[in-house]
Amino acid sequence: MERKRKAFRLYVHIPFCMKKCAYCDFLSWRGSREEQERYVQALCREIDFYKGRYPERVSSLFLGGGTPSVLDPRLLDMIMDRLTGAFSFEEDPEISIEVNPGTVTLERLRDHKKMGIDRISFGLQSTNDIQLERLGRIHTYREFLEGYDMARRAGFENINVDLMSGIPGQTLESWRQDLIRVTELEPEHISAYSLIIEEGTPFAQMDLDLPGEDEERDMYEATAAILGEKGYIQYEISNYARPGRACAHNIGYWRRDDYLGLGLGAASLMDEKRWNNTDSIEIYLAHAGDPRRLHVGVEDLPVREQMEEMMFLGLRMMEGVRRQDFQAAFGVSLETVYKEAIRRMAGQGLLADDGERIFLTRRGISLADQVSVEFMF
Ligand code: SF4
Known part of the structure; x- marks a missing residue:
């Protein structure tokens, strides 16, 4: 989308x-x-x-x-x-x-x-x-x-x-x-x-x-x-x-806003395209005037990866992931994609749900990496 x-x-x-x-x-x-x-x-x-x-x-x-x-x-x-x-x-x-x-x-x-x-x-x-x-x-x-x-x-x-x-x-x-x-x-x-x-x-x-x-x-x-x-x-x-x-x-x-990274090794995410500038100072000095020659690992993020990132990064924040934001970004509801994972994590007391958003509980915060894995395809 x-x-x-x-x-x-x-x-x-x-x-x-x-x-x-x-x-x-x-x-x-x-x-x-x-x-x-x-x-x-x-x-x-x-x-x-x-x-x-x-x-x-x-x-x-x-x-x-x-x-x-x-x-x-x-x-x-x-x-x-x-x-x-x-x-x-x-x-x-x-x-x-x-x-x-x-x-x-x-x-x-x-x-x-x-x-x-x-x-x-x-x-x-x-x-x-x-x-x-x-x-x-x-x-x-x-x-x-x-x-x-x-x-x-x-x-x-x-x-x-x-x-x-x-x-x-x-x-x-x-x-x-x-x-x-x-x-x-x-x-x-x-x-x-x-x-x-x-x-x-x-x-x-x-x-x-x-x-x-x-x-x-x-x-x-x-x-x-x-x-x-x-x-x-x-x-x-x-x-x-x-x-x-x-x-x-x-x-x-x-929140996965667009960002442009400038300088050696800097990472960018623009229009769901991700890339890094080279980490070689020689290449950087030689080609900085044409940054397309600096870019490595250029990748158009598939929708599934965008969803994973939204969950993985969003759940790092205490406010968590809002259902409305997920729907607006992908045109499908959070439930359609993650109903099972949400049910499992909430059942283990790691995730809370107030209807508008899902977010980590205190226990979930200390096991955040484990929770994130549940949202990977
Ligand atoms: S060496 Fe690394 S940790 Fe130390 S000040 Fe520089 S960037 Fe920071």
């Missing part, structure tokens, strides 16, 4: 970091100034290619990485200029930038603000310096506090803090302390993810003292309890926000 796009979202990937963290498998490395310059020139060529091709409005922009805040402000300025020249933005779009606490200065943050960036996402991970060192982070908790204070002084009223549970050596008590310390700062948003050991990372080669399964579950429950008490609403499995401060950009991913 064809759907008319009203707006879409933009993601821009900046693949540079000061230093590689021990658990990180993102597409990022420490780039020299020359490399950064060459990359941004190429990124601008890619952006220019899209000028006029997507006339619909951009409702959110996410500058991610990597660490976009390591870029020279002149380069970041150049990217923002090109983006506003190539795309038309909604009147008050959400514009986020990922920031590593060791890379900010008041002046830079003020520059970000002037560029129209209105949301800062700090990758803190832990308030415990020993754990931060184990993770290979470049900053201490104190440096984060200084950066956070600078962001407020620069006028940012929408700040996210990323925290990580399941870190080697972490206990339930130290995790509780992380949560309490961060809530005392009153950020608008907190993302609380658990560490995943990814193949090919230094962590995958190490014998780590990781919290056990029960302890991890206790940490997850403590997160929901502590953040709930402090006025944060859980709106997705790992994301909590003050009322009205949920991240619009990420909600767009989970």
Whole structure:
């Protein structure tokens, strides 16, 4: 079924970091100034290619990485200029930038603000310096506090803090302390993810003292309890926000809004077509001016996959999947396709149904992957 796009979202990937963290498998490395310059020139060529091709409005922009805040402000300025020249933005779009606490200065943050960036996402991970060192982070908790204070002084009223549970050596008590310390700062948003050991990372080669399964579950429950008490609403499995401060950009991913990814390795979903930009920097630099030569894994998503994604991603959010949305997207009712799966999951107490929508129960949240499998064809 064809759907008319009203707006879409933009993601821009900046693949540079000061230093590689021990658990990180993102597409990022420490780039020299020359490399950064060459990359941004190429990124601008890619952006220019899209000028006029997507006339619909951009409702959110996410500058991610990597660490976009390591870029020279002149380069970041150049990217923002090109983006506003190539795309038309909604009147008050959400514009986020990922920031590593060791890379900010008041002046830079003020520059970000002037560029129209209105949301800062700090990758803190832990308030415990020993754990931060184990993770290979470049900053201490104190440096984060200084950066956070600078962001407020620069006028940012929408700040996210990323925290990580399941870190080697972490206990339930130290995790509780992380949560309490961060809530005392009153950020608008907190993302609380658990560490995943990814193949090919230094962590995958190490014998780590990781919290056990029960302890991890206790940490997850403590997160929901502590953040709930402090006025944060859980709106997705790992994301909590003050009322009205949920991240619009990420909600767009989970709702399967169209998004265009720019930069090395960036993923896109436009008009039910999915693709990735190449992750080869050589190919990217050579062909950024003609992004069709960058695209890999181009796929027209069959309707069944679209349905699976709507369920898998939609159920990550606490509001779940609305029957009306499913019907509008596919022209068939949720029951026609998933009656059995819904009955089974509800019978096991993992799914709730209020007539308008289906959503995970508390128990279902901790077994979300298992529930998702039930909605695969
Ligand atoms: S700062 Fe983020 S992207 Fe960069 S190496 Fe660390 S985890 Fe990876």
